[in-house]
Amino acid sequence: MGTPWGGKTAVADDEGALSRILLAPALLYIGAVIGLPFFLSIWFSVSDVTVSSTVGHYVGLENFRSALEDPTFRRALGNTFFFAFASQIIVLVLSVVLAMALQKEFRGKWFVRLLILLPWVAPVSLGSIGWLWMLDSIYSVINWMLRAAHIFGPQTWPIWLGQPNLARASIIAVQVWRTLPLATVINLGGLSSIPQDIHDAAAIDGAGFFRTLFQITIPLVLPILLVAVLFGFVFAFTDMIVVWVLTRGGPYDMTQVLASLAFFKGIDGGDLAGASAVALFLFPVLAAAAILMLRLARRAEVM
């Protein structure tokens, strides 16, 4: 390859070679840290490997079969979907509301934006530990305040992380708390890209607040909105830490999700093969989500 004025091209000018060189570290990293364990876990899932094995034997789809027969696994599978969907539906509504509120100028806006971004910035484990204390069975700040405000009577003291339905609700709430910032920021970008002219035209055409919102604004930001929700869905779907920190999957495995169950089985329990099989059930859904995200990201132009 030569330059137009002759002479050999330096590597820095050769786009083909340059792109490969620049991508190499990232590809190496992904291959080593994600690819390698992924293929390893596929091998584990069709073997009888445990933490103390020196060698593994092929057992076919035995691990998958026994997983499907296990009621705990089935409950974990259901929970995984339920937590992800429920939390993201709530995020969908709240993020649009928040993004719309943040579009207007008001005093202290920078501060509100900071507060909204904080849950995202804090590490998941730390945030979850914070919530663990707030939802504690004896020292819950929430219960304490509501009791002091006389909203809770003397008989009312919800055990947020101990009663199965309350525990599920708590996990959904923390997932919402954690993924709302990202969705809000993405939606804010989407809302800002709608030209003011369109809103003016709708106002003159006679559309009120709700008609404009549902018939003009939301259809126009829908691709971006879906990308935001999809991100949140994947974060909630694959989450292990929130469940592990808050409930360890309890009470009675009622709040187990696939990721936490896999950890429980594989690391605590030593059954690497069974755990790998459980974890691999995440794969089809995530692959579909990734394809969807890439498609939507391509179409995510407002105009």
Added chain:
Amino acid sequence: MAIVETRQIRKAFQDHTAVDGVDLATREGEFLVLLGPSGCGKTTLLRIIAGLEKQTSGDVIIGGKVVNDLAPRERRIAMVFQSYALYPHLNVVGNIAFPLKAHRVPKEQIGERVQKAAAMFGIERLLQRKPRQLSGGERQRVALARAMVREPSVFLLDEPLSNLDAKLRTSARDELQALQRRMGTTTIYVTHDQVEAMGLGHRIAVMSRGQVRQLGPPQEVYNEPADTFVAGFLGSPPMNFFERGDAIVGFRPEQILPKGSYATDEPLVHVWFRVDRVENLGADRLLYGSLRDLAPEVRMIIDLSFTVHLPVVEGQAYEFSIKQSDLKFFDKKSGLRIPGRPL
């Protein structure tokens, strides 16, 4: 059909005043043009009339009612934006029907009214297309159809022709004028293009720095400008100015002819003009130069129609005549028009 009135409208922002005390009243069925350079406040004034912006002080009155506190949708107006502001996710039918749906017009009527509006602008075959599949001229028609479908009492247009290419602009202007004369809807039209203003308006309000400098029919604003701003803004090429004593004198490039060519009984003034450069534009010839004796330093333009036979050599001076009445005099300090006097 309604009369739009503004009384002492002021709109002040933190660092400047966009509209500074504007009093206007349209006539019934009139095409009123707000003409001025960018930043003169014409678009802000239009948006205040529409209700998209709130004025700092003053009243907007539509059809005899003070509408200051009414939202845009309660003012029975329609607006066409410079960018057309079509809803990108709806097709042409959806766009045109939207205002009818917003006003809860019964379903049976919507279809018929959309068809009528589409037929008015010749866009029936485009009904199923989305805005991104339309050309500039087609989008403009859809925007007009959407505005007309509600049969508003006032039509507001914000530079709707400026996004069209030059050729299309002329034919679009022609159609727009014919449409307004046919429908008789009171129309307020914002533009910075004085050719558009002259061609379309019943009256023109020439604006500068938030104020109306002159309001009148095109010929009046052109031939009897109220101050140097109006005189200089209208007319292409612009009016020539030079100082004479304590006044500024102005004359239009096309109103000066070679001496002897002027067939008129009115008193004429003769001047010598030295030509520096000639531009041959086909229908006209532009002579760049200066008045050799009266204002040799001031660069001026004479616009000779192609029908004028005068062989011109660059660097030579020629004698020209202009009607005494075509010389406009302005006060040097205020720029306001003063009565004519001998040169």
